[in-house]
Amino acid sequence: QVQLVESGGGLVQAGGSLRLSCAASGRTFSSYTMGWFRQAPGKDGEFVAAISRSGRSTYYADSVKGRFTISRDNAKNTVYLQMNSLKPEDMAVYYCAATVRVGATYRHEYDYWGQGTQVTVSS
Secondary structure: OOOEEEEOOEEEEOOOOEEEEEEEOOOOHHHOEEEEEEEOOOOOOEEEEEEOOOOOOEEEOOOOOOOEEEEEEOOOOEEEEEEOOOOHHHOEEEEEEEEOOOOOOOHHHOOEEOOOEEEEEEO
16 A cells, blocks of 8 residues: 655746655555656546656656656655646646556556646646
């Protein structure tokens, strides 16, 4: 079992940056692949990024590749999402998720979810 708490969301102008954090409870954080997903109003949730247990492998949605960076600190039980060059279409609630599956990029592959943090991008 793992509990996830996101933070770092807020209001930013287009072109700006935000860094999201997701703090995990428990002593087995390094056993989980970690992912970020987002859901905008009226739209389905979508995959944003994922990182392997060691942090050596990362995966990104095409829409964020080159602008967002996922990272993790296993000593701090925390995963991050650095978001640069934000666009209005990035506005959504961002969710952190955990799974024991390797290379997971689909929502149904993730077992544990945080409550989400709102990212608002003004144009």
